[in-house]
Amino acid sequence: MTDDAAQDLPPTGLLPAGLIDLLPPEAEREAALVETLMAAFGAHGYERVKPPLLEFEDSLLAGSGAAVAEQTFRLMDPVSQRMMGLRADTTPQVARIAATRLGLQARPLRLCYAGQVLRVRGTQIAPERQLPQVGVELIGSAAAEADAEVAVVAAEALARAGVAGITLDISLPTMAGVLLDAAGLTGEALEARGIRPKAARAMVTALRQGIDRKDPVAVLTIAARAAPLAVDLAALLPELLRAAGPADAALAALAGLDLPPAARAIADNAAAVIAAIRARDPALRITLDPMEFRGFHYHTGVAFTVFGPGATGELGRGGRYRSLNEEPATGMSLYPDAVQRAAPPPPPRRRVFVPSGVPEPALAALRAEGFATVRALSAEDAPQALRCTHILRDGEATPLPAPELHRKD
Amino acid sequence: MTDDAAQDLPPTGLLPAGLIDLLPPEAEREAALVETLMAAFGAHGYERVKPPLLEFEDSLLAGSGAAVAEQTFRLMDPVSQRMMGLRADTTPQVARIAATRLGLQARPLRLCYAGQVLRVRGTQIAPERQLPQVGVELIGSAAAEADAEVAVVAAEALARAGVAGITLDISLPTMAGVLLDAAGLTGEALEARGIRPKAARAMVTALRQGIDRKDPVAVLTIAARAAPLAVDLAALLPELLRAAGPADAALAALAGLDLPPAARAIADNAAAVIAAIRARDPALRITLDPMEFRGFHYHTGVAFTVFGPGATGELGRGGRYRSLNEEPATGMSLYPDAVQRAAPPPPPRRRVFVPSGVPEPALAALRAEGFATVRALSAEDAPQALRCTHILRDGEATPLPAPELHRKD
Numbered sequence: 001m002t003d004d005a006a007q008d009l010p011p012t013g014l015l016p017a018g019l020i021d022l023l024p025p026e027a028e029r030e031a032a033l034v035e036t037l038m039a040a041f042g043a044h045g046y047e048r049v050k051p052p053l054l055e056f057e058d059s060l061l062a063g064s065g066a067a068v069a070e071q072t073f074r075l076m077d078p079v080s081q082r083m084m085g086l087r088a089d090t091t092p093q094v095a096r097i098a099a100t101r102l103g104l105q106a107r108p109l110r111l112c113y114a115g116q117v118l119r120v121r122g123t124q125i126a127p128e129r130q131l132p133q134v135g136v137e138l139i140g141s142a143a144a145e146a147d148a149e150v151a152v153v154a155a156e157a158l159a160r161a162g163v164a165g166i167t168l169d170i171s172l173p174t175m176a177g178v179l180l181d182a183a184g185l186t187g188e189a190l191e192a193r194g195i196r197p198k199a200a201r202a203m204v205t206a207l208r209q210g211i212d213r214k215d216p217v218a219v220l221t222i223a224a225r226a227a228p229l230a231v232d233l234a235a236l237l238p239e240l241l242r243a244a245g246p247a248d249a250a251l252a253a254l255a256g257l258d259l260p261p262a263a264r265a266i267a268d269n270a271a272a273v274i275a276a277i278r279a280r281d282p283a284l285r286i287t288l289d290p291m292e293f294r295g296f297h298y299h300t301g302v303a304f305t306v307f308g309p310g311a312t313g314e315l316g317r318g319g320r321y322r323s324l325n326e327e328p329a330t331g332m333s334l335y336p337d338a339v340q341r342a343a344p345p346p347p348p349r350r351r352v353f354v355p356s357g358v359p360e361p362a363l364a365a366l367r368a369e370g371f372a373t374v375r376a377l378s379a380e381d382a383p384q385a386l387r388c389t390h391i392l393r394d395g396e397a398t399p400l401p402a403p404e405l406h407r408k409d
Numbered sequence: 410m411t412d413d414a415a416q417d418l419p420p421t422g423l424l425p426a427g428l429i430d431l432l433p434p435e436a437e438r439e440a441a442l443v444e445t446l447m448a449a450f451g452a453h454g455y456e457r458v459k460p461p462l463l464e465f466e467d468s469l470l471a472g473s474g475a476a477v478a479e480q481t482f483r484l485m486d487p488v489s490q491r492m493m494g495l496r497a498d499t500t501p502q503v504a505r506i507a508a509t510r511l512g513l514q515a516r517p518l519r520l521c522y523a524g525q526v527l528r529v530r531g532t533q534i535a536p537e538r539q540l541p542q543v544g545v546e547l548i549g550s551a552a553a554e555a556d557a558e559v560a561v562v563a564a565e566a567l568a569r570a571g572v573a574g575i576t577l578d579i580s581l582p583t584m585a586g587v588l589l590d591a592a593g594l595t596g597e598a599l600e601a602r603g604i605r606p607k608a609a610r611a612m613v614t615a616l617r618q619g620i621d622r623k624d625p626v627a628v629l630t631i632a633a634r635a636a637p638l639a640v641d642l643a644a645l646l647p648e649l650l651r652a653a654g655p656a657d658a659a660l661a662a663l664a665g666l667d668l669p670p671a672a673r674a675i676a677d678n679a680a681a682v683i684a685a686i687r688a689r690d691p692a693l694r695i696t697l698d699p700m701e702f703r704g705f706h707y708h709t710g711v712a713f714t715v716f717g718p719g720a721t722g723e724l725g726r727g728g729r730y731r732s733l734n735e736e737p738a739t740g741m742s743l744y745p746d747a748v749q750r751a752a753p754p755p756p757p758r759r760r761v762f763v764p765s766g767v768p769e770p771a772l773a774a775l776r777a778e779g780f781a782t783v784r785a786l787s788a789e790d791a792p793q794a795l796r797c798t799h800i801l802r803d804g805e806a807t808p809l810p811a812p813e814l815h816r817k818d
Contacts, residue, residue, distance in 0.1 A: 014468050014509060015461060017488050021506050024456035024520075031457060031523070035444055043776040045760060045783035045795075047433035048440060052424060052539050053462070053525055054482075059423050073463075075484045075495075078529055079426050086484075086495070097430050100423060106794035108786055111433075114440070116462055116525070120487055130461050141786045149784065152769075280769045351454060360561075360689045367452040374454035375558065377517055377550045385515035386454075 018122035018129030040157035046112035051093035065092030099324035107140025135333035142328035148276030165309035173293035182260035250288035308342035353383035427531040427538030449566035455521035460502035474501030508733035516549025544742035551737035557685030574718035582702035591669035659697035717751035762792035
């Protein structure tokens with residue numbers, strides 16, 4: 001680029017939509033946060049893996065990767081002439097590693113990861129197209145204690161990052177399907193009762209949409225067309241929707257319902273997971289929403305959403321799923337960008353300006369104390385313009401007055 | 410992916426050539442190393458920036474980015490319908506940030522970065538197509554002390570990572586061109602003396618290739634065709650090539666030569682940079698190669714190559730260049746993958762197996778001591794198969810015997 005071309009660059013808006021430069025001090029803060037979260041995972045025995053940013057489309061989009069297929073950038077590999085994808089989610093890659101390279105390692109396998117993910121389009125409320133992602137996967141255990149562990153470890157990681165007062169929201173994404181099955185509201189069951197295939201499929205879709213929208217009237221209106229039902233949905237559904245809330249009350253409400261056996265098993269498992277969480281972290285705030293299943297279509301047991309305190313929003317998601325080779329697995333992803341908004345900012349780094357001629361050994365001690373040492377390179381270097389908070393005088397880091405801010409415009 | 414499809418995946422060779430999974434403990438080691446290097450940069454006042462992995466091709470490949478244009482993956486941005494590139498080098502992005510978003514910030518500007526770079530093809534000796542890259546850029550100072558600083562900071566970062574005994578190799582990539590200019594061996598000067606343009610261009614190319622190959626006979630044979638020369642290359646060239654070696658001897662050799670003024674200025678600057686390095690880090694081993702310029706075509710002053718001890722090879726590169734808007738700048742990139750090969754491996758993490766029923770508070774102290782705590786999730790969990798080095802007995806982390814290795818095949 002010539003001088004002129006550089007001057008032609010607009011000062012902002014150089015980057016594609018949703019792709020940003022992180023500047024000081026945010027870039028440092030994000031990196032420190034990621035390493036804090038990863039240190040917590042490591043302290044609980046989760047070992048780091050680092051899959052590549054690019055891999056062949058067919059392995060990247062296998063298993064749970066199919067969920068992000070539309071959001072995955074594709075490009076041609078000139079070496080193999082095959083299509084590659086730029087990962088939009090790291091968890092399918094971790095599942096691949098667990099099933100192949102670590103396929104012979106003893107279970108349960110505890111893995112963690114940190115890295116960037118990219119997606120083709122942002123949304124209006126989340127315009128970013130490059131996001132950091134960190135998480136844990138616990139593969140090879142079907143125990144409720146395994147689900148509890150990923151939740152507890154995520155909560156501890158957030159606490160280490162300074163985020164207190166989180167809420168763990170547990171949903172049971174398989175509950176709705178199990179209830180419809182038990183009530184005879186599947187395509188197959190409806191067809192067996194003489195409803196034409198197309199109409200049966202439309203009814204099932206409408207039923208699931210009604211549950212998605214938490215609209216019991218819509219669900220029961222459709223269900224009435226297939227009456228009599230094998231399960232009294234008209235009694236159960238409003239109760240299940242009402243049960244959503246703090247975990248103990250929700251579990252008590254579930255315990256009082258006359259659930260069909262498959263639904264009872266789901267409720268019992270939720271109770272076991274919550275008990276296992278309480279055993280390890282009695283103070284964690286837990287809510288339970290038995291009928292929520294939106295966005296958790298590949299989960300096979302409990303699903304987790306972690307909410308920050310106040311209105312800081314969703315900090316992470318996870319839950320139980322089947323990994324490759326049908327291995328039982330559970331995991332949690334945390335979103336460092338969201339965690340960063342919920343965490344208190346660290347104190348700004350102390351920077352000490354070092355006039356010319358100070359020998360290097362005098363500075364090592366200051367750096368060990370946490371100072372950044374900023375050396376004068378010319379007589380024009382101005383300590384405050386270089387955002388120094390201190391200056392080295394007589395071997396001591398002496399505080400500088402805060403710079404006066406002049407605005408010309 | 411179905412169970413069958415997963416089982417069809419080959420256990421290795423799933424990934425495109427040059428793209429690998431880092432497994433435990435290598436992934437953790439690389440991440441720790443990157444943060445160690447970045448902490449050293451931060452301690453010297455370098456502030457972290459994080460440009461995106463993708464940006465528009467025209468800004469990504471501007472300036473020094475042109476050098477990696479052929480190695481840059483391109484893909485279409487469906488939002489803007491413009492071509493984007495996946496970065497093959499982070500330094501052009503840092504230059505862009507310095508010239509635009511940080512264009513009004515006081516100079517000198519000290520920035521550092523860490524991230525992944527991707528390239529279209531690997532080479533036979535370096536097959537990787539995704540590499541971590543970390544580095545520092547010092548923008549807005551033309552002082553020899555600035556060049557010295559990036560070299561000293563890189564050396565300190567490597568020392569923190571456990572790499573001692575590095576060699577800083579300094580080359581002067583502008584020296585050869587300046588000598589040819591002074592000798593009248595430019596296309597323009599040769600044409601002015603009646604040599605046809607095509608022949609003049611061929612001579613200049615051959616002269617530079619001769620210098621590249623350190624072949625004084627070839628250079629002098631071609632130069633003889635343009636005799637008499639304004640500079641006695643026959644005397645100077647062998648001396649300059651012979652001068653390459655430990656810095657003090659090389660500087661003494663340069664001092665004794667009858668260099669044309671522009672070449673003398675380059676030698677004097679090298680002496681000033683080396684003196685400034687010695688003032689800050691007297692123990693650093695420095696070599697100087699005045700006629701080396703291969704691979705440093707955009708450098709405008711000293712160029713640096715950092716070699717590890719023994720045969721560990723190149724650990725980083727850097728040097729002085731003109732940034733966007735012709736700002737004087739200097740910097741250094743380190744290659745964490747190479748540094749990792751040169752650094753001693755950290756001791757393996759101690760892992761303590763925690764039998765069922767141990768309350769959580771008992772474990773926090775162990776984690777604070779550096780243990781990873783690995784909880785039993787079922788009665789089948791075997792401490793040694795889970796690579797635990799210790800087991801919790803009576804509240805104490807008790808060492809386990811190393812597992813016996815059975816091989817059935």
